Amino acid sequence: MFSITLRCCIKLLFASTIVLVGCKEPNSTSDKTDLNKPNIVIIYLDDLGYGDVGFNGATELQTPNMDKFAENGLVFTDGYASSATCTPSRYALLTGTYPWRKKDVRILPGTAPLIIDTMQMTLPKLLKGEGYNTGIVGKWHLGLGNGNVDWNQKVGPGPNEVGFDFSYIMAATQDRVPTVYIENGYVEGLEVDDPIAIDYQENFEGEPTGLENPELLKMKWHHGHNNSIVNGIPRIGFMKGGKNAQWRDEDMADVFLQQAQAYIKSKKDAPFFLYYALQQPHVPRTPHERFVGKTGLGPRGDVIYEADWCIGELMKTLAQENILENTLVILTSDNGPVVNDGYYDDAVEKLGDHNPAGPLRGGKYSLFQAGTRVPFVTFWKDKIQPGRSSTLVSQLDLFSSLAQLAGSKERTADSEALLKVFLGESDEGREALIIEASTRTALRKGNWVFIPPYEGPAVHQPVNIELGNHDTHQLFNLKTDLGETTDLSEVNPEKLQEMIKTYEAIRAENLN
Known part of the structure; x- marks a missing residue:
């Protein structure tokens, strides 16, 4: 090939x-x-x-x-x-x-x-x-x-x-x-x-979709995947x-x-x-x-x-x-x-x-x-x-x-x-290391993780995954808490401030 x-x-x-x-x-x-x-x-x-x-x-x-x-x-x-x-x-x-x-x-x-x-x-x-x-x-x-x-x-x-x-x-x-x-x-x-022909806004006339033609599907869509059908599978976007x-x-x-x-x-x-x-x-x-x-x-x-x-x-x-x-x-x-x-x-x-x-x-x-x-x-x-x-x-x-x-x-x-x-x-x-998820960022430094406050749902409902969003700072020690179950931001304010300072310094760097 x-x-x-x-x-x-x-x-x-x-x-x-x-x-x-x-x-x-x-x-x-x-x-x-x-x-x-x-x-x-x-x-x-x-x-x-x-x-x-x-x-x-x-x-x-x-x-x-x-x-x-x-x-x-x-x-x-x-x-x-x-x-x-x-x-x-x-x-x-x-x-x-x-x-x-x-x-x-x-x-x-x-x-x-x-x-x-x-x-x-x-x-x-x-x-x-x-x-x-x-x-x-x-x-x-x-x-x-x-x-x-x-x-x-x-x-x-x-x-x-x-x-x-x-x-x-x-x-x-x-x-x-x-x-x-x-x-x-x-x-x-x-x-x-x-x-x-490809379009991500409108379907092409006469083309079946997962939303309108479920009888043509060999795999059903759960959320977001109900546009053009290819190989019996509905996709994101329209194709002809x-x-x-x-x-x-x-x-x-x-x-x-x-x-x-x-x-x-x-x-x-x-x-x-x-x-x-x-x-x-x-x-x-x-x-x-x-x-x-x-x-x-x-x-x-x-x-x-x-x-x-x-x-x-x-x-x-x-x-x-x-x-x-x-x-x-x-x-x-x-x-x-x-x-x-x-x-x-x-x-x-x-x-x-x-x-x-x-x-x-x-x-x-x-x-x-x-x-x-x-x-x-x-x-x-x-x-x-x-x-x-x-x-x-x-x-x-x-x-x-x-x-x-x-x-x-x-x-x-x-x-x-x-x-x-x-x-x-x-x-x-x-x-x-700065880590990122859908434009939101957090900091891993040593054994510690710092997540700034973010608006939005705590759980991505369609996929049932916790996003890390919270209305206050979050601080975790991975050495003792790999599963990030206990927020230490209130009991360890010195470490929190250290992590915030490092996070903001990296985020502020201009490499252009």
């Missing part, structure tokens, strides 16, 4: 860039290829919770491949995504910049313009400048184009314009239109006589045309895995960076037929089991191509877990004794720990000593740390250079 045509090659050319903080102009890959540089693979899951994996204590849900990966790697028990939702975390991962510094960085519709400035330094761009081939396979959700995208022509700017030589993506999320694969800016399988290009959800994990494997095989003779962004276990949860019923936890459990299998297959590919010893692999998730996120899929009814958040409070959308504290493992065969680390790290830090690994001097002020920490050679991690 992996192919690069002359048209695709032409599309890989883009302008040189200027950077946010102390960056240099990247050289071409061919100028700086170094076979001694390690390959880098980031495996990024979608809505996988801290407690969804065996290596963090899950017993009701089996994740044998991720557990093996963790057993042979370094598990960070204090590893964070930047945010409790997907788009902001992905922005932080690729730019090394706190997402709350840019107002447009929030969950995006499928028609949103690209939110990474093409003149901005990115992780793939800096690695490209150090001789790496760069590829993304899977979920993008950082916007495409400059507005008013014509999906029947080259769609851009997008991943290829911010540093990726190769991209095979879905535009946003599985529950949003357009429901098509996009390779290097072009919709795969699109037929000229069946053009695509492109029938031959539309994906079958049940095949998506296989399609992305095959693309990732093909990329590895084609680039194994030179250093490469692969951002493998799985769609599981985000809704709609549609395991391939061979994984249905594997866990007894319904589709959510089954797609996690499916993702686990994909990760195992990817690691097999690295081993079979004899590059496992020269590849740093990082496994993590974009945010915490959610059970009911818009569809009736038995996720709640079949949850049983499984707790996706593990010992943590909250989940996706939440300022409590389960929103941003996620599975986080680094693996490098014979280079990283297996074990567990309680050092505080963030996905933000991968930007500067991987720059170190590649020999680049690129850094951003928000991303700390912690390569020795990620390689298990140091336990001197972050002192403080």
